[in-house]
Amino acid sequence: MGLLLALECRRCDYAATITEGYGFSGLVYEAMSCRDCRELVAVPIDAKGPAELDESARGRCPRCGGTHLVSLRVAHGGGLGGERCPWCDGPLSVQRGGIWD
Ligand SMILES: [Zn+2]
Numbered sequence: 001m002g003l004l005l006a007l008e009c010r011r012c013d014y015a016a017t018i019t020e021g022y023g024f025s026g027l028v029y030e031a032m033s034c035r036d037c038r039e040l041v042a043v044p045i046d047a048k049g050p051a052e053l054d055e056s057a058r059g060r061c062p063r064c065g066g067t068h069l070v071s072l073r074v075a076h077g078g079g080l081g082g083e084r085c086p087w088c089d090g091p092l093s094v095q096r097g098g099i100w101d
């Protein structure tokens, strides 16, 4: 199970919907901000059960393959830890969507 997160910048029009947690594929994703391509992305960090995570994909941005990632820690801390829009540095709002599985 995981969370659907709708992140939106109040200053510019940047918005992203990402998933965090444990997906049906068996991969565990964490919401992160990529400093390389300036996107908010779900990064595969682990695998459970029979699933296997390609080591070359672990901890890498799925869009650009970059490794300059900063965790948003949305699900764990109960709120964004002061995370900022990757484009304009404005404050991000977060809405939790339904559980995905
Ligand atoms: Zn922005």
Ligand SMILES: [Zn+2]
Residues within 6 Å of the ligand: 034, 035, 036, 037, 038, 039, 061, 062, 063, 064, 065, 066
């Ligand atoms: Zn990236």
